[in-house]
Amino acid sequence: MHINSRMIKMAAGLALICSASANAELNVFACEPEYAALTLSLAPDAKVYSATTAMQDPHLVQARPSLIAKMRQADLVVCAGADLEIGWLPMLQMKASNNRVRSTDTGLFYAAEHTDTLDKLESVDRSMGDVHAKGNPHLHFDPVRMLEVAQGLSAKLIQLDPDNKAAYTQALSQFSSQWQAKIPQWQQxxxxxxxxxxxxxxxxxxxxxxxxxxxxxxxxxxxxxxxxxxxxxxxxxxxxxxxxxxxxxxxxxxxxxxxxxxxxxxxxxxxxxxxxxxxxxxxxxxxxxxxxxxxxxxxxx
Missing domain, CATH: 3.40.50.1980 (Nitrogenase molybdenum iron protein domain)
Incomplete structure (x- = not known):
C-alpha cells in the first residue's frame, strides 16, 4: 500500500507538471514595440519583451547581456525583417544559443515575409547608404499590410502552441474586427x-x-x-x-x-x-x- 501510495502521488505530480507545461505562457522576444503590441493583441497571456523602444533607432541595437538572456529564454522571436535587424539580430542569436528561434521554420517570425514590401532592390552596395534589398521594413504604418502580418503571426503562435489554437483564433478574430472597424475612420x-x-x-x-x-x-x-x-x-x-x-x-x-x-x-x-x-x-x-x-x-x- 505504501508503494502504491507513493506511485499515485508521483503520477499526480507528473500530471500537474505536464498540465502546467501544456498551458505554459509563451516567452516572446519582439525586436520592435509595434510587434510586441501586436503579439500581446494576439496572445494576451504571453510574456512579451520588446528589445527596443520607439525612442531608439531599430537599425542600431547593442547585443547587451540582458538582451542575450531574454533571447535565450524565448520560444518565439518576432521582428520586422527585410534586414532591418541585420546589424544586431544574428549576433544575439549566436550568443543566446537558442535553437528554437534561429529559423522561421520554428520560432522565428519576420513580418516582412507575410506581406509585400515597397521599394525592393535587385542589388545593393555600400555606396547607396542604409538601404534594404528586401524592401522598406517599416511596414507597420500600412493598416492593410498589418492585418496580413497579424494573420501570419497568429498562424505561427498556433504552430508553436497548438493546444491553445482556439484562444489564438478568437484573439485574431477580435483584433481583426477592431482593426477593420478603424480603417474606414483612418481613411476618412x-x-x-x-x-x-x-x-x-x-x-x-x-x-x-x-x-x-x-x-x-x-x-x-x-x-x-x-x-x-x-x-x-x-x-x-x-x-x-x-x-x-x-x-x-x-x-x-x-x-x-x-x-x-x-x-x-x-x-x-x-x-x-x-x-x-x-x-x-x-x-x-x-x-x-x-x-x-x-x-x-x-x-x-
Whole structure:
C-alpha cells in the first residue's frame, strides 16, 4: 500500500507538471514595440519583451547581456525583417544559443515575409547608404499590410502552441474586427492629406505616406543612414522655398537639429511622429498609434 501510495502521488505530480507545461505562457522576444503590441493583441497571456523602444533607432541595437538572456529564454522571436535587424539580430542569436528561434521554420517570425514590401532592390552596395534589398521594413504604418502580418503571426503562435489554437483564433478574430472597424475612420482622416508634400527624415514613414497619398519630396539624409550635411540642407532649403511643402517630418527617435535648422529658415513646422507604440503619450497600442499619427498630420496648419 505504501508503494502504491507513493506511485499515485508521483503520477499526480507528473500530471500537474505536464498540465502546467501544456498551458505554459509563451516567452516572446519582439525586436520592435509595434510587434510586441501586436503579439500581446494576439496572445494576451504571453510574456512579451520588446528589445527596443520607439525612442531608439531599430537599425542600431547593442547585443547587451540582458538582451542575450531574454533571447535565450524565448520560444518565439518576432521582428520586422527585410534586414532591418541585420546589424544586431544574428549576433544575439549566436550568443543566446537558442535553437528554437534561429529559423522561421520554428520560432522565428519576420513580418516582412507575410506581406509585400515597397521599394525592393535587385542589388545593393555600400555606396547607396542604409538601404534594404528586401524592401522598406517599416511596414507597420500600412493598416492593410498589418492585418496580413497579424494573420501570419497568429498562424505561427498556433504552430508553436497548438493546444491553445482556439484562444489564438478568437484573439485574431477580435483584433481583426477592431482593426477593420478603424480603417474606414483612418481613411476618412487621410483624405485631407492626399497630395500634400513633405520633407522627411529617412524613409521611416514610407508606408504611411504611400497609404495616405502624401508625397515625400526630399529626404533630410543625403543618403540613407547619413546625418544631414550643411550642403545638403542648403539644397533642401532651395526646394522648400518653392512653397508647396506642408511640413518637415521626423520620427520620435531621430535627431531634430537638421529639421529645426531647415524649418526656421523655410518657415515650416517640424512634426515629430511616434515611430511606434510608446513614441508619445497617446500611442499606447497599435490603434492609438495610428490615431495619433493621423491627428498630428492633420493638425499641421
Amino acid at each position: 482622416q487621410a483624405q485631407s492629406l492626399k497630395g500634400k508634400k513633405v520633407i522627411a527624415y529617412h524613409s521611416s514613414f514610407r508606408y504611411l505616406f504611400n497609404w495616405t497619398g502624401i508625397e515625400q519630396v526630399a529626404d533630410l539624409e543625403p543618403k540613407p543612414g547619413l546625418a544631414p550635411t550643411s550642403s545638403h540642407l542648403a539644397t533642401l532649403l532651395a526646394r522648400a522655398e518653392k512653397g508647396d511643402v506642408m511640413a518637415i517630418i521626423v520620427a520620435s527617435y531621430q535627431d531634430e537639429r537638421g529639421a529645426e535648422w531647415l524649418a526656421e529658415r523655410a518657415n515650416l513646422k517640424v512634426v515629430t511622429l511616434p515611430m511606434s507604440v510608446g513614441g508619445n503619450e497617446q500611442s499606447t497600442d497599435l490603434i492609438s498609434l495610428f490615431d495619433s499619427v493621423l491627428s498630428l498630420l492633420n493638425g499641421v496648419k
